[in-house]
Amino acid sequence: xxxxxxxPRDQGAPxxxxxxxxxxxxxxxxxxxxxRVRPGVLVHTASSGDKLYTIRAGSPRTMSADTVRKVCxxxxxxxxxxxxxxxxxxxxFLCGDKKDLDNLIKAVEKDLGWPLGGTGPSVSNISHTxxxxxxxxxxxxxxxxxxxxxxxxxxxxxxxxxxxxxHMATSxxxxxxxxxxxxxxxxxxxxxxxxxxxxxxxxxxxxxxAICPAAAIRPAVVNGVETVExxxxxxxxCGACHGQCPSMEIRDSETDTLSIWVGxxxxxxxxxxxxxxxxxxxxxNNPPRWPEVSEAIRRILNAYKATGKPWERVGEWIDxxxxxxxxxxxxxxxxxxxxxxxxxxxxxLNRSAMIRL
Amino acid sequence: xxxxxxxxxxxxxxxxxxxxxxxxxxxSFFSDLKEYSKKKPVVVELLNQLEESYENRWNYWIGxxxxxxxxxGGIIARVSEKADKYPGLANFHTVRVIEPPGWVYNxxxxxxxxDTAERNxxxxxxxHGMTGDILLLGFSDExxxxxxxxxxxxxWDIGGSGAALRTLQCCVGQARCEMACFDTMKVxxxxxxxxxxxxxxxxxxxxxxxxLSGCSNDCANSMVRSDMPIIGxxxxxxxxxxxxxxxxxDAKGLEYLxxxxxxxxxxxxLSVKGKTLQVDNDNCVRCMHCINVxxxxxxxxxxRGVTILIGGHRTLKIGDTxxxxxxxxxxxxxxEDLEKLVEFVERVWEFWNDNGMDxxxxxxxxxxxxxxxxxxGIGVEPDPRMIRQPRTTSYIKFEELAPPRMDGEGNKMxxxxxxEAEAVETA
Numbered sequence: 001x002x003x004x005x006x007x008p009r010d011q012g013a014p015x016x017x018x019x020x021x022x023x024x025x026x027x028x029x030x031x032x033x034x035x036r037v038r039p040g041v042l043v044h045t046a047s048s049g050d051k052l053y054t055i056r057a058g059s060p061r062t063m064s065a066d067t068v069r070k071v072c073x074x075x076x077x078x079x080x081x082x083x084x085x086x087x088x089x090x091x092x093f094l095c096g097d098k099k100d101l102d103n104l105i106k107a108v109e110k111d112l113g114w115p116l117g118g119t120g121p122s123v124s125n126i127s128h129t130x131x132x133x134x135x136x137x138x139x140x141x142x143x144x145x146x147x148x149x150x151x152x153x154x155x156x157x158x159x160x161x162x163x164x165x166x167h168m169a170t171s172x173x174x175x176x177x178x179x180x181x182x183x184x185x186x187x188x189x190x191x192x193x194x195x196x197x198x199x200x201x202x203x204x205x206x207x208x209x210a211i212c213p214a215a216a217i218r219p220a221v222v223n224g225v226e227t228v229e230x231x232x233x234x235x236x237x238c239g240a241c242h243g244q245c246p247s248m249e250i251r252d253s254e255t256d257t258l259s260i261w262v263g264x265x266x267x268x269x270x271x272x273x274x275x276x277x278x279x280x281x282x283x284x285n286n287p288p289r290w291p292e293v294s295e296a297i298r299r300i301l302n303a304y305k306a307t308g309k310p311w312e313r314v315g316e317w318i319d320x321x322x323x324x325x326x327x328x329x330x331x332x333x334x335x336x337x338x339x340x341x342x343x344x345x346x347x348x349l350n351r352s353a354m355i356r357l
Numbered sequence: 358x359x360x361x362x363x364x365x366x367x368x369x370x371x372x373x374x375x376x377x378x379x380x381x382x383x384x385s386f387f388s389d390l391k392e393y394s395k396k397k398p399v400v401v402e403l404l405n406q407l408e409e410s411y412e413n414r415w416n417y418w419i420g421x422x423x424x425x426x427x428x429x430g431g432i433i434a435r436v437s438e439k440a441d442k443y444p445g446l447a448n449f450h451t452v453r454v455i456e457p458p459g460w461v462y463n464x465x466x467x468x469x470x471x472d473t474a475e476r477n478x479x480x481x482x483x484x485h486g487m488t489g490d491i492l493l494l495g496f497s498d499e500x501x502x503x504x505x506x507x508x509x510x511x512x513w514d515i516g517g518s519g520a521a522l523r524t525l526q527c528c529v530g531q532a533r534c535e536m537a538c539f540d541t542m543k544v545x546x547x548x549x550x551x552x553x554x555x556x557x558x559x560x561x562x563x564x565x566x567x568x569l570s571g572c573s574n575d576c577a578n579s580m581v582r583s584d585m586p587i588i589g590x591x592x593x594x595x596x597x598x599x600x601x602x603x604x605x606x607d608a609k610g611l612e613y614l615x616x617x618x619x620x621x622x623x624x625x626x627l628s629v630k631g632k633t634l635q636v637d638n639d640n641c642v643r644c645m646h647c648i649n650v651x652x653x654x655x656x657x658x659x660x661r662g663v664t665i666l667i668g669g670h671r672t673l674k675i676g677d678t679x680x681x682x683x684x685x686x687x688x689x690x691x692x693e694d695l696e697k698l699v700e701f702v703e704r705v706w707e708f709w710n711d712n713g714m715d716x717x718x719x720x721x722x723x724x725x726x727x728x729x730x731x732x733x734g735i736g737v738e739p740d741p742r743m744i745r746q747p748r749t750t751s752y753i754k755f756e757e758l759a760p761p762r763m764d765g766e767g768n769k770m771x772x773x774x775x776x777e778a779e780a781v782e783t784a
Contacts, residue, residue, distance in 0.1 A: 001686055004506075006426060006427070006506065006509075007505075007507075007508075007509035007510040008508045008509055008510075008552075009427050009428075009509065009557075010514065010553045010554065010557060011509060011512060011514040011553075012455070012514055012550035012553045013455050013457065013458055013514070013545065013546045013550060014376065014456070014457040014458075014466070014512065014513065014514075015457075015546075016457045016458045016459060016461055016532075016542045016546060018463060018466075018605070019457040019459075019461040019462050019463050020461055020532055021461075022534055024461070024532045025532075028531055028532055029531040029532060029537075029540070030429040031531070031533060031535040032535050033652060033653050034534075034535065034652065044533050044534075044535070052533065054533070058383065058384065059384065059484065060383075060384045060385065060386040060389065060484075061386070061483055061484060062386040062389075062390070062481060062483050062494075063386070063481070063482055063483070063484070064389050064390055064392070064393035064397075064400075064480055064481060065391055065393070065471035065472070065474055065475040065480035065481075065482065066389075066392075066393055066396075066471075066480075067389050067393075067752065068467055068468070068470070068471040068482055069468060069471055071467065072464035072468050072471075075464050076464050081463050081464040081465070082461070082462070082463055082464070083459050083461075083462055083464075083467075084459065084461040084462060084529065084577075085460040085462075085484045085485060085693060086460070087460075087526070087528070087576060087577060087578055089484060089485065091484075094533075105572050113384055114384050115382060115383070115384075115766050127487065129486075132407055132410035132411070132417075133403075133407055133415050133433060133494075134418060134449075134451060134494055135416070135418060135606060136416070136418045136419055136420040136435060137416070138416050139414075139416075140414070141407075141410065141411070143384075143386045144375070144385075144387070144411070145714075146377050147378050147381070147383055147385050147386065147387070148381070148383075149381075149385045150383035151381030151382060154381075154382045154383055171381065171623075174672065174673070175671070175672070175673050176672050176673075177487045177671070178487055179487065179578070179580075179581060179582050179671050180581050180582075180671075180677075185584045200747070206715070207715065207716070210714065210715045211716050212674075213673070213674035213675055213676065217415075226635070232623075238672075238673065238674075240673050243673075246420070251415070251416070253413055253414035253415050256365055256414070261708055264581075266575040266578045266579065266580045266581060266582075267573065267574045267575050267645070267646050268573035268574075268575065268642075268644045268645065269573065269574060269644050269646040269649055270621050270622075270623055270644060270646045271623050271644070273575070273580040273581065273679060274680065275581070275677050281406055285414055287374060287376040287410075287411040287414065288375060288377040288378055288411050289377055289378070309617075310617055311617055311621060311646070342676045343675060343676045343724075344676070356501075
């Protein structure tokens with residue numbers, strides 16, 4: 001390293017008070033109500049009577065420095081220089097003056113080209129990860145597949161026509177960084193890892209052995225090289241080892257497929273949070289636009305839209321109509337692979353004679 | 358186009374597959390980066406490699422380790438397998454930056470991030486990573502270190518990675534939401550700053566994540582995605598404005614109230630008499646549904662605090678674990694409250710790190726040793742609000758009833774087991 005003095009260390013989180021719109025700072029903790037003005041536009045009212053408008057728009061999450069500057073130009077012009085992002089990578093322009101709303105909306109839609117929406121009972125922007133753009137583990141892309149899916153779902157984003165909000169997520173490998181959603185897309189592998197024995201010495205063997213959830217990896221000597229072997233009957237193709245060691249290659253460009261999961265929910269509204277459940281598997285990993293994924297999602301959304309009751313999230317809707325109806329409405333085949341054999345296996349069976357006949 | 362980058366002039370963009378991501382109404386990251394590549398030639402290399410990924414359904418990034426002086430994480434180092442073809446990607450790292458709590462920004466700060474990213478690297482930013490960090494992409498080894506120095510010089514700090522405390526995230530909270538039952542931004546900043554050492558220097562058996570949501574709507578997505586969700590709640594009655602209830606019924610009709618509020622209450626604690634809403638507050642589980650629907654008429658109660666949960670994480674390795682209740686209620690307002698939370702977290706960490714296995718998230722650790730053992734280890738009394746129902750398995754090791762050991766050693770336990778339960782305020 002050079003002799004230049006190092007910048008300060010361990011500074012912690014930024015002082016959020018410097019990043020708050022003046023009306024947020026003034027009315028901090030004093031908000032009393034909110035309303036949805038139109039899809040993509042919220043207004044929050046404080047006890048002081050102040051009103052803060054939020055213009056929510058879908059962002060691509062990944063953006064160039066120039067695009068960030070364009071965002072700043074708009075926020076400087078209409079938002080006193082303040083904005084925020086949501087947990088689903090939507091952008092929120094914050095506006096204190098109702099007179100500026102129309103011009104702000106025009107700037108976001110026309111200059112930036114980002115659609116307003118994602119409020120109320122709509123499909124929100126899709127939580128996603130790095131994919132082929134920058135991860136070391138992915139079996140598919142993230143930003144590209146999200147772009148393709150949201151092109152198809154844009155009217156569900158722009159309008160509030162669904163029974164309740166639909167959170168979506170994609171994950172590019174079985175680690176599932178983007179996690180749970182009402183509808184989630186994940187990659188699945190179908191073979192044990194291929195081991196590059198000649199490259200194994202770079203790894204810490206115990207980590208690869210310890211990470212395996214199926215205890216399928218054990219030390220071995222192959223051609224005089226200290227390496228590992230995989231008990232193929234035990235391996236469930238999760239790829240946990242691949243995350244530890246690039247010499248345990250789990251991905252396969254020919255055989256990897258995508259699956260779609262439904263009914264995940266973090267909120268406790270009406271009922272405890274739920275995990276997502278397998279809806280359909282074996283979908284082709286088909287860049288650049290993954291049309292089969294969009295078609296499957298469309299089937300789920302159409303069925304949900306047709307028979308979901310107000311405030312029912314996807315999982316609650318399926319709980320009410322039953323899984324048999326879900327598979328009938330979507331046309332997805334129900335297979336033995338839908339029957340759980342993981343930690344929740346027995347409690348996921350229908351342990352009653354309560355059946356819709 | 359700048360003439361400074363002559364050495365890369367030969368590289369032209371060749372992206373027939375990615376070009377298909379330019380059509381359609383949703384904003385295209387590809388179109389953005391394509392345009393930007395005119396002034397950043399390395400982005401041409403990035404997009405050409407991405408095109409090869411699309412063509413071959415294959416990934417060309419390999420991880421490596423790079424740390425800023427004094428730090429054990431925060432730079433996600435990537436090298437390209439195709440560095441011969443794309444020399445600009447030989448080292449092309451991500452720098453994680455701790456976001457302002459609640460993801461709020463002033464434009465000076467955003468411009469500063471854009472300038473720093475562009476000056477030192479490929480000028481690509483992401484808002485945000487799934488842990489909550491701001492991600493800046495595309496730095497060489499030297500560029501990464503210079504980027505980190507520049508960020509810190511400008512008051513930023515870098516995020517967590519590896520077996521460490523990870524960057525925290527929280528909902529917008531009291532800055533713009535009437536539902537928020539505690540100051541998510543303040544607590545996020547306090548925990549981040551108090552534990553910044555653990556965030557920057559991986560010393561744990563595995564990663565540990567906090568996510569903070571002001572209410573049970575859980576906008577920070579804490580329940581499956583953090584080891585310790587902290588969720589706002591309240592004691593005592595919720596606030597009901599009966600005039601606004603009557604207005605709601607007038608506007609929406611009684612049928613709507615019955616179908617969408619009363620019958621959706623998970624503990625059936627709402628009823629209506631005339632145009633008055635009656636609440637069985639003792640049975641309200643603070644799910645937020647009725648407040649979400651009738652947000653002008655209903656509000657959380659006034660005696661607010663948090664529920665602390667433990668053990669959420671996504672599928673690796675034992676399958677998903679949903680977080681479960683650890684502290685049913687705790688006030689989180691004063692400096693003393695915050696200090697109590699910090700001490701409590703340290704106790705959890707100590708027991709988990711002393712006894713957890715390599716790569717064992719705290720949820721997996723609890724699944725292995727049992728919640729009863731875990732509670733004893735951290736000195737928290739069992740509480741029926743921690744469970745859905747008591748056990749149904751009758752094989753139990755009752756320590757109090759077990760006979761002395763045959764070798765005469767007695768029931769010697771490691772010191773941590775004998776610790777007196779330190780009082781954690783619960784409702």
